[in-house]
Amino acid sequence: MNTNRQVLRPVSTLRQQVIEGLRLCITDLTFRPGDRLIERELCEMLGVSRTLIREALSQLVAEGLIQNIPHKGPIVAVITQTEAKGLYEVRAALEALAGSHFTLRATLEQREALTSALEDLRKLKSNQSDEATLLFLKQKAKFYDVILEGAANPVLTDMLRLVHTRVMMLRATTLSQPGRLEQSYEEIAEIVEAVKRNDPDAAALACERHVQQAEKLAVEVLADIP
Secondary structure, X not given: OOOOOOOOOOHHHHHHHHXXXXXXXXXXXXXOOOOEOOHHHHHHHHOXXXXXXXXXXXXXXXXXXXXXXXXXXXXXXXXXXXHHHHHHHHHHHHHHHXXXXXXXXXXHHHHHHHHHHHHHHHOOOOOOOHHHHHHHHHHHHHHHHHHHHHHOOHHHHHHHHHHHHHHHHHHHHHXXXXXXXXXXXXXXXXXXXXXXXXXXXXXHHHHHHHHHHXXXXXXXXXXXXX
């Protein structure tokens, strides 16, 4: 394994850095669903002790990103169709609430940041390469950061970020489907337009529709996986 993801110290934040490093390896598909996670190789990749790796793996098991398989050890979690549907149902409800709250509570500066984040997505929507898909995902995460900051509900933020982490693997797969980047952009643009009209109900509905479209595609993708 030649990927170098060695974390930087200080020691006080080292455990969290290891957790975030492994989480990133999963969400950016360095490790794919079903891949075995071998402690010795993870220690070499991140440049930390086996104790820290085990603590990080335990945390990611709790988050649902990793599964412990008897006689095999930890693997990247494999999401079933049923689990995916459940995750997307929860995501739709939470994002609808976030969109509504943002419309009602966001400052002028936060609204301008949302428009700017949308423009950054527009620049990426026509490129269908794997690199562009990952960049789109990263920029989309920034878009949601703006939404959640403006929604001003820390509990909602924590819950939605956990769901986003769980579905990140599926999002990378669905966005790579032909035409999905442009479709996703148009759906997000509808959210921004509703915000600009100061219509919280329309913003919530646009958020919900966006997630429902993603769910439909994710379920189709999972159906094709043997």
